[in-house]
Amino acid sequence: MRENTEVVVVGGGYAGVMAADRLTQRDDVTVTLINPRPAFVHRVRLHQMVAGTHTAVVGYQEVLAEGVRLVTDTVTRIDAGGRAVELASGGAVRYDYLVYAVGSGSADPQVPGAAEFAYPIAGLEEAQRLLPVLAAASASAPVTVVGAGPTGIETAAELAEQGRRVTLVCGGVLGPYLHRRGRRSVAGRLAALRVTVLEGAEAKVTAVTRDAVRLADGRELPSAVTIWTAGFGVPDLARRSGLSTDALxxxxTDETLTSVDDDRVVAAGDSAAPSGLPLRMSCQMAMPLGARAADTVLSRLAGERPEPLNQSFGAQCLSLGRGSGVFQFGNRSDVAVWFHVAGRLGAKMKETVCKGIVKHLADEAQKPGGYSLHRMKGGAGRREALEAVRAEAPAIERIS
Structure with missing residues (x-):
């Protein structure tokens, strides 16, 4: 009779749920998922939640395998030496292996007044806090969205489509990932929605007040509601627990997503920095990394050598309101190429992706091990980056 193995997954987002579901392939593995809230947050729809076009919440019963034990709590510390996690409610949960999938959230804006007067929307509770503020503001009240990545662009478009008077402050270029052709399509759609787009270094926000946003060039924009979407941060749980982290x-981890400190700790999603070269923070990366982390644990339990990371990329898709979107194709090294799909078809493709995310998780819950997108061969970009890093200082690589 095989000895039972206890695996704890910390974080119930895209990466954590995928890892937890996949780990149930073996009947001698007990999987516990610890998450602060009792429902799955579909983060790529939070901008829709703000606009009232989607709830952005999915019941765990739809995406989590029946064999996974869900604990609604917050992990306050990882005791790697004792192989246990300490909970905010008191007590601890022991583990044989830990999957660290705490995800990402809003970055500290470090701009005077932003923490007090701006509203981030990277998490469910943040988006919920914004809802009554928007509801109380008149339709003609000026709304400023700070940050021109996917979340900022999508939020600006969603609100403008509802008749809101929106200014999008880029602090740089509109849609940094996009190819110039894709960027042109996004700019055209925002213009059609009458979104004022401010680009360039002079449009960097230097201060936020209760009713205005101040820019680097001295301009002051009236703003009844300021929404902050610039940048991501990660929880400091690993650092507080004495585990090695990058600057963020x-x-x-090494290229098998195993902690450089402890081969019983494996990371996945936005909170992982394999070889100090983290992948783009996105749902597109989170689920494959969750699957890869689970496979690393399962390989070790089987006495096999875990496979190193070989991640493939494909695209970045943006909704621009309910009737339009841009599907920006990229190469396997995550560099945008000239080809993109815009307009109504772009919106349909984005919606297909959003629905497909939940379907992938639900399918893995029903048939663990069925997900295979993480096995698609990646591009040469990461391999070349690793070679460059190792030429300067050999990285720790644990693949045995």
């Missing part, structure tokens, strides 16, 4: 706080 992501857990440092």
């Amino acid at each position: 706080g992501r857990l440092l």
